[in-house]
Amino acid sequence: xxxxxxxxxxxxxxxxxxxxxxxxxxxxxxxxxxxxxxxxxxxxxxxxxxxxxxxxxxxxxxxxxxxxxxxxxxxxxxxxxxxxxxxxxxxxxxxxxxxxxxxxxxxxxxxxxxxxxxxxxxxxxxxxxxxxxxxxxxxxxxxxxxxxxxxxxxxxxxxxxxxxxxxxxxxxxxxxxxxxxxxxxxxxxxxxxxxxxxxxxxxxxxxxxxxxxxxxxxxxxxxxxxxxxxxxxxxxxxxxxxxxxxxxxxxxxxxxxxxxxxxxxxxx
Numbered sequence: 001x002x003x004x005x006x007x008x009x010x011x012x013x014x015x016x017x018x019x020x021x022x023x024x025x026x027x028x029x030x031x032x033x034x035x036x037x038x039x040x041x042x043x044x045x046x047x048x049x050x051x052x053x054x055x056x057x058x059x060x061x062x063x064x065x066x067x068x069x070x071x072x073x074x075x076x077x078x079x080x081x082x083x084x085x086x087x088x089x090x091x092x093x094x095x096x097x098x099x100x101x102x103x104x105x106x107x108x109x110x111x112x113x114x115x116x117x118x119x120x121x122x123x124x125x126x127x128x129x130x131x132x133x134x135x136x137x138x139x140x141x142x143x144x145x146x147x148x149x150x151x152x153x154x155x156x157x158x159x160x161x162x163x164x165x166x167x168x169x170x171x172x173x174x175x176x177x178x179x180x181x182x183x184x185x186x187x188x189x190x191x192x193x194x195x196x197x198x199x200x201x202x203x204x205x206x207x208x209x210x211x212x213x214x215x216x217x218x219x220x221x222x223x224x225x226x227x228x229x230x231x232x233x234x235x236x237x238x239x240x241x242x243x244x245x246x247x248x249x250x251x252x253x254x255x256x257x258x259x260x261x262x263x264x265x266x267x268x
Contacts, residue, residue: 003132004030010041011136015048028057033130035060040090043097066091070098077104084113087133089140102146110153114138114146118161118170131169138173148179155185163190163206166199171206181211187218195227200248213257225249225257 006026009017018038022028029037039057042049059067070076080100083092092113096102103112117137142148149157159179162171175181182189191211194203203224207213214223222230228249249257258266 002130003032004038006030006038007032007036007041010038010045010048010052013045013048015051018048018051022051022055028052028055031060034086034088034133035062036088036090037063039063041093043090043093063090063094066094070095075106076100078106080104080113081106081111081116084117084137084141087117087119087130087137089133089136092137092140096140096144102141102144103150105150110151112146112150112158114141114148114150114158115152115156115161117141118158118165119167120161120165131167134167135169135173138170142173142177148174148177149183151183157183159183159190160185160193163193163199163202164197166197166202168201168205171202175205175209181206181209182215184215187216189215189224191215191224192217192222192227195224195248195252196230198228198248200251203248203251207251207255213252213255214263216260216263221260223258223260223263225252225259228252 003011004026006018006021006028007030009021028039031037037058037060039049039052039059040063042052066079069079076095076098077100080092080095080102081104082088083095092100100113102114105112109115117134119131119134148159151157157179159171159174159181160183162168162174171179181191189211191203191206191213192215194200194206213225216223217227251257
């Protein structure tokens with residue numbers, strides 16, 4: 001099942017609502033998708049934890065196992081990357097409470113937990129946490145001080161990944177927290193990425209947040225408008241999609257977007 005009203009009340013630290021729900025017969029050990037119980041979400045909420053325990057609430061098996069690993073001296077920073085990657089907000093919260101650094105880079109990519117909390121295409125596969133879990137995890141990391149503009153070894157920020165994988169909800173959270181909409185890797189900005197991947201909704205979001213519609217990729221010289229005609233793949237399907245890619249191009253034109261050739265002609 002998804003998040004129950006009791007899970008939601010605990011997440012929002014609403015003790016009175018928790019009391020009302022329990023009095024009305026709410027299952028204190030209900031498991032949301034992923035297996036977390038309401039008690040798992042009480043890190044830093046001792047009064048609600050005591051209330052739930054009073055009525056027989058227990059931690060999930062996974063939560064107990066993580067606590068055992070922490071007690072045994074596991075690397076909490078590496079564990080936090082894993083929790084973020086799978087949208088395990090309650091586990092991430094537990095690890096942070098036990099000293100995990102929200103900005104630690106412990107993998108070969110140089111990625112932070114926030115990079116990993118941006119769901120890739122794997123998030124569309126059966127058995128993987130739903131988008132709501134990732135959103136909550138991103139919110140938690142930001143609230144705990146995660147750097148929204150941290151760069152991996154390849155220069156990509158969490159926002160660049162959210163745009164690449166068309167995760168509008170995550171992109172909105174990152175931008176609201178101060179993510180740089182013009183951060184680039186060799187001139188390739190999030191708007192180039194949105195245009196190239198035909199992500200019109202995210203392109204609108206980026207433009208509204210101040211993205212440069214005429215930023216140019218250093219080596220190739222592309223503007224975002226140029227990028228609407230540059231497929232990521234050369235399959236017939238990709239070419240077919242791109243041949244009808246007028247909406248994203250029209251959006252860029254509406255906001256002053258031009259091709260590199262047009263910009264060059266204007267300078268003459």
